[in-house]
Amino acid sequence: MTFSVAVAGATGYAGGELLRLLLGHPEVTIGAVTAHSRAGELLGDHQPQLLPLADRELGRTDAATLAGHDVVFLALPHGASGPLAAEITELSPDAVIVDCGADHRLTDAAAWQRFYGGEHPGSWPYGLPELPGAREQLAGTSRVAVPGCYPTAATLAMAPALAAGLVQPDIVVVAASGTSGAGKSSKPHLLGSEVMGSLSVYGVGGGHRHTPEMVQNLTLARNAGAHPGSGESPRTPDGAADQVTVSFTPMLAPMPRGILATVSAPLTVPATGDSAAAGAPTFDPAAAPADATERAREIYQKAYAAEPFVAVLPEGQWPTTAATLGANTCLLQVAVDPAAGPTGRLIVIAAIDNLTKGTAGGAVQCMNLALGLPETTGLPTVGVAP
Amino acid sequence: MTFSVAVAGATGYAGGELLRLLLGHPEVTIGAVTAHSRAGELLGDHQPQLLPLADRELGRTDAATLAGHDVVFLALPHGASGPLAAEITELSPDAVIVDCGADHRLTDAAAWQRFYGGEHPGSWPYGLPELPGAREQLAGTSRVAVPGCYPTAATLAMAPALAAGLVQPDIVVVAASGTSGAGKSSKPHLLGSEVMGSLSVYGVGGGHRHTPEMVQNLTLARNAGAHPGSGESPRTPDGAADQVTVSFTPMLAPMPRGILATVSAPLTVPATGDSAAAGAPTFDPAAAPADATERAREIYQKAYAAEPFVAVLPEGQWPTTAATLGANTCLLQVAVDPAAGPTGRLIVIAAIDNLTKGTAGGAVQCMNLALGLPETTGLPTVGVAP
Amino acid sequence: MTFSVAVAGATGYAGGELLRLLLGHPEVTIGAVTAHSRAGELLGDHQPQLLPLADRELGRTDAATLAGHDVVFLALPHGASGPLAAEITELSPDAVIVDCGADHRLTDAAAWQRFYGGEHPGSWPYGLPELPGAREQLAGTSRVAVPGCYPTAATLAMAPALAAGLVQPDIVVVAASGTSGAGKSSKPHLLGSEVMGSLSVYGVGGGHRHTPEMVQNLTLARNAGAHPGSGESPRTPDGAADQVTVSFTPMLAPMPRGILATVSAPLTVPATGDSAAAGAPTFDPAAAPADATERAREIYQKAYAAEPFVAVLPEGQWPTTAATLGANTCLLQVAVDPAAGPTGRLIVIAAIDNLTKGTAGGAVQCMNLALGLPETTGLPTVGVAP
């Protein structure tokens, strides 16, 4: 017996990647594939890479079409998924609804109001199983809020260090994404002529909507940790005094897929025993970092030892986005720069495929948990490189 | 009357870009173009874009060949330029020698020893005219140490804020470069198959040789400033207690040319009057940043008002590397994120062409100063886009 | 004294490249820069690479704005230039009007009707100075029809062979273009996500509008030649029986600029004296082609010996589009494959920058001829590589 699944938003990049993964999933049957303005057209006209589904006609994105499936994936613009989910549930009370959009990610109504505007649609179980407590919430759930692509990378990159009290809660994220992260929207700055051979930034200065999501996740990770040796007062459950802050600068890179995130924070205790070391002329970076880096590596290796999709690379090897192409993996590497700032700085590099682990792969991983299937079912861990 | 110029290292990327610019320079005549292993071959075999020089035979990179010119550009691996410059000077005592390599950039012998090893070759006038005091040193000089490409971007990005006391001397640089920054060396990770569609990092954790150069420049910029309102004690000339620290993470981007640097630092005074604001849940980033950002913009606009090659973009416009392709320009934009860290954070984005303003264009700009020509002679300020 | 120039369609790719070149042209002053829907906005918002013109306000594309200049460049969608040119001429009878669009390229009204539809707008002097007779027509003209980018490459590639009677008039053109050739139009298939990492075709089977333009040019070239040894009957001026046919397949390549055209045709006489050689199992391609190739190379070298912008590369060197980036050059190489087809086949490879020699550079070259300036004034012959 297999589960029937529907995909709304099947002409977009997230929808296409969902269908690619679902075609390789042994426990599902693909039912309705729907679209908004393209309903009635063939899927093959919009997703020529999905050869086995080329002749499928696109249905309408409405509750009547989507109901009757065991699982419904919503890959829609924000604002659309809340009401539609309610309608589907009326018709199919047991349907698992997996929202790849932003609507139900934020628990903080004020943050929602600031970054998205309008009434807070409420929050659903957050679909990053690697976050403390998330896997338990996702098991058997009928609602999943799939994380944003940047927050997936940034959270996996810094959560262990915050949980371990290794770094101060003052995070700097500079992350570059391939253009598919911006969707299949015909905006001039996304034209091939504009993006090839060029790097650019956007949403600089705290304006990107993924910022509050990173704050939420990293604050949760920090408060979940034991923080031995952090030398700080214990954190309170409400977290106000302990909120992590994030400076997030997103870049647009000349490639279709992939996110490479550089996530860094000041250490809580100096990287070297010698407090005069940081930045002082007598410090020798060629000698000292090894220890601090080794300590950081151990924290990360322990944190992700049992995770099937997160790999801390061997020493000396650095993540590349190419190695994650089409795979549900997150590749990590860490380093401590003892000469950066008063205490030294932890730098973590994370690579994911924004459409796979960053969206559709993460969504299928959560579907597996929701349906009680092995979490890794149908999810590739091998990238398509070169 | 024109000046005769020679280019050593003419088969490489810096050498090629030098020749491209020199072909368009109205006051120079191109003399010897030399190479190491390729001496005797035609330049056209290695630089097919330099059509007017296609038939030039490559000479040997030695003092005999290079002497007798008014200006000699050295685009050689590090370690080679010091002895060669001395030999050339014996033969041509008045020759201006412009070193595009790293040998004479660092003033600190200890930093040289740590990052390059071997004896410190000494320092030459540093070829970033936009740095405080540099233009004066370069006027009429017979020696120029052309800056590294990343330090050019990072220094132009953060020097004004440090000089103005706007930020704390704890700088985070995440900068992505096109592959030509790695030179024309046949290393597997630089193959097109490896770099296209992929982002990667290298030299993470303080190991990149451009780090001490950024420290040197930004420390100089900071000490040159008056820092009204910084609330700090005055800086001493020796600067030991005031040294700027830099966390530098370089990325390799899938494009031939261009550097996009995201350079950030904590503000010295909170971005908002309300010290509780930073990171607190009641803070509204949509309302507050404007003022702090506006203050920062004014500092940058004032700092670069008279600079012919540095442009602070209009509000709302962000640098792209494509806009600098082949041009000797640096495009900047600044923002303050008041919610980042305890005091808010200044984020500056800089785009340059690593081969033009980042190497060969900067070198020609310095040659102009050395020869007493108008600084802008022969240097394009228009990029080749798209 | 300099000439004043206006550019209509200044926000597009052709318009931007025109302005880049005109900024470097010593004999012109840039006057009005106009747009359709973007009138009133700043040029810097649309062409950030044109730093010296960033503050220019875009005027309206109408006769009142464009009149009063010595030269007006029209970079507009087809259909727009004819009526506008007439209106401008009423106001400025002596203005030179250079049409970068397609309206006035075809002399054959029937071909116009078939490929563009609507009434034939008539033809203007054709702006490819390298075509037989064209330079004379362009000298002092007040009207220029700038060629299409593909026809520029294909014509320069095959005209000498046709004129010399080396090949049969049965031409196969397969040419790949960078995406800027499709303009700055926000169509889904031109998105960076779609074009990066992908090759595609369009207009296959004779449907591309540049096909009749190639037929026109190559037929003209063929009829202009003496064809010694072709063994054909003499061609008649009306050309009907002698029309060249062209099979043209355009490809879209993952790069912003550049055209690489592979243009081939059967030889008129077998490549080897041994008529059994072609395609027969005993033929040795490693030995034979040299002679036939050498004969072909001589024809091309002679044809382009005096051309400032067309280079037949040295033996063994093949054109790359990178070597032409931003330059007004066409790089050519030829080979004969004696084993292809009954008589052997001539293959000519041409590389140009579609926006420079293929559009804006060709336009400025013609402006120079129209104004009586040296043809090469202000036109770069050095590419921006890598």
Place this chain on the structure above:
Amino acid sequence: MTFSVAVAGATGYAGGELLRLLLGHPEVTIGAVTAHSRAGELLGDHQPQLLPLADRELGRTDAATLAGHDVVFLALPHGASGPLAAEITELSPDAVIVDCGADHRLTDAAAWQRFYGGEHPGSWPYGLPELPGAREQLAGTSRVAVPGCYPTAATLAMAPALAAGLVQPDIVVVAASGTSGAGKSSKPHLLGSEVMGSLSVYGVGGGHRHTPEMVQNLTLARNAGAHPGSGESPRTPDGAADQVTVSFTPMLAPMPRGILATVSAPLTVPATGDSAAAGAPTFDPAAAPADATERAREIYQKAYAAEPFVAVLPEGQWPTTAATLGANTCLLQVAVDPAAGPTGRLIVIAAIDNLTKGTAGGAVQCMNLALGLPETTGLPTVGVAP
């Protein structure tokens, strides 16, 4: 029970792709992975995308290491596979040996001598199951010569038309490949800085080693056909008088993977009833081609109706390489240009992933046939796009 497989040449691009596919194959277990100079290192250092095999130590590429497996894939430089296969067979007489190199592809010793030099190593069953007769030869075989990537595309593109007598045996192939086709060899012209933003050609004029392979395949296809209406005399089995000729021009495209081939040939009978039509001014290309194209489409649809990996796209849709990325598919579309040449011309466009259907996927497809498994086992038909 599963089959054990070994891969020699595991650090290269073909080797990596083989391992990616074999990791997803349900009937195999991966045994030895071997290398030449890298033996003793970890696979993860060379193929970071193969996460599940990251800790595998590379064995030596020798018979002792490779013997003892049910299947051995050889992804080695040409010349290496013949002797090694013999040695392996001595130790493991029943091993299936799949050679991804060129050694055993050509049946014609003279062609081998001309294009590769040295003694002809003999030919093995040719691994393109879609060729007439090939599937039968591959069933249960213990030797497979995997086709070259270009010949795979060109053969699938033109075989049906030749078999049906639709075209004359005078084929023109212009095909662009991603850079992985050139292997992981550190040659300057394959550097990212050289290939990004650039198109180039190589092996022009008949010199590419894939040319005789195309001739061999297409001659076989032609002789296998019935050719109704071709108006030619019957072909003889020895084929001398009937040999197909191929003009092949390969291009290097700025992308890691993918081949897009434009394959064309003159029709045997005019595309229109009106023999005056072709190229004559009264011909209307907008009206006429439909019929001839439709006839061609029917031939192709019929030829590939039962093929699991070859798709003739719906009318109006053209192949893109992106749609084949990582998939074992070949996407085709055909058109007739009735105005090209004396009789009109058939143009066929084929897209494949050079590493999948073009090498490793084709190899696994043949392994399936050799082992008696369903031919499609473990082979993706869904591309990774965008």
